[in-house]
Amino acid sequence: MIGYNEEEARKYMKRAIKIAKTACGHTSPNPMVGCVVVKNGRIISEACHERYGEFHAERNALIRCVEDTSGADLYVTLEPCCHHGKTPPCTDIIIEKKIKRVFVGSLDSNPLVAGHGISILQEHGIEVITGILEEECLKMNEIFFHYITNKTPFTAVKYAMTLDGKIAAYTGDSKWITNEKSREHVHYLRKKYSGIMVGINTVIKDNPMLNCRTEAGVNPARIIVDSTLRFPMEENHIIETAKEIRTIIAYSKSNENECLLKKKCELFQKGIEVISVPADEKITYEKKISLEEKQIDIKTDVESIEKHHQEVSMKNLMVILGGMKIDSVLIEGGGEINASAFEAGIVNKVYAYIAPKIIMGRDAKSPVSGEGIPLMMDAVTLKDISVKEFDGDILVEGYVR
């Protein structure tokens, strides 16, 4: 193997990452990928994977290149694919265009690729150097890597609170907790996530739009958790825009009755996708006993469990959303929905915006409510914490351990 200049490799990979990110919000459920082609110390082409279903970064960069690519170096943020998907394998065009060396940021954990992309290139005499700015490349596609492995959406809880831990004054007034700059940043998050989730109480109380209001924004699908379909049919921003912005309402199957099914049809006619979520199939202690001892009463047991599970099962909802190709969900609370998400163990990431304000009030709500946990040792703990500042507000980001 001929040596390479590490500093130079990092410089071009950085460029490839920057280009990849220009497609943020458009590639889902595919990753963001950037590619830079370098010959004789000069960039001769660069491109990204621009949109889901369209050509990949490498193919775009190579077919658009007007110069001779033979003997050139190619920098790509993700291992080149070697499978026929919506588009032909990138390894084919890299070989065809006589690339000499390929610098890779992160490996592709898609089982159809997973190292094979690299070995195919090597078998064709192309030198492959891996792990260039790997951490950054992995982080950029944390959604993709989660989704391709788990088939459920990468899920983040986002909330804004005062320094004394409240999301609204005791009167319910909450406009605004954080400053304009923080709120702008939320729209950048909405662009990154393919779904945004709230509970029905937020819809009733705030009549939100839940769209993405940033430059070149992309609207996420709006997902409303509404166990009994209480969704308001009149004077509601979501229903008024349901034909333009994908809207999904999830209810609990165990609450189905004639009235609910009628409402389901009405919502459907407004352009809303209404999904029925089965209750958690929790095997209770009693059920275990009956299974082990007599193997009777299983049906009755399941029925009785369902009767007591009228909330939407967050776990099952995530499985259904994953099947609908929603690779990521940003939960924008209320406290109850945030708590159900933590209780169900589906939260991967937290974005907590904290404003330097104190509003007091024993009845003022906090960002995560629910029953709570009895002991500190049971706390949900975050790791890989990072902190950003927006004109005095701070944003704490971290991953659930």
Ligand code: AOF
């Ligand atoms: C690359 N370069 O720019 C991207 C890659 O259905 P397809 O054909 O779009 O394939 C999607 C898969 O290809 C995706 O799951 C991921 O493994 C890989 N994405 N690979 O070489 C790219 N976007």
Ligand code: ZN
């Ligand atoms: Zn590809």
